[in-house]
Amino acid sequence: MTKTLIQRLERLTGQSHEEISQETLSAKRRRISQQKGKPMKFTRNYPLIGRGCVLGDNLRSTAELNREIDELLQLQG
Numbered sequence: 001m002t003k004t005l006i007q008r009l010e011r012l013t014g015q016s017h018e019e020i021s022q023e024t025l026s027a028k029r030r031r032i033s034q035q036k037g038k039p040m041k042f043t044r045n046y047p048l049i050g051r052g053c054v055l056g057d058n059l060r061s062t063a064e065l066n067r068e069i070d071e072l073l074q075l076q077g
Contacts, residue, residue: 029062039063 001009006017013020023031033040039062 009020010016015023029040041061
């Protein structure tokens with residue numbers, strides 16, 4: 001990344017480049033959700049970007065995925 005882009009990101013996020021690169025994806029999601037006051041949602045921009053989302057119209061929330069994972073873990077236990 002260019003130095004200018006890094007500086008802009010640091011200003012926008014309030015974090016240093018090192019903090020941004022060290023933060024895990026789940027921590028970023030948690031931080032952004034807290035800042036916005038609502039859960040983070042993901043959308044797809046198919047076909048405008050890349051090859052699109054492999055899930056198509058079957059996008060699922062984090063709560064749905066967590067619930068399904070919990071059910072699968074109970075079946076194995």
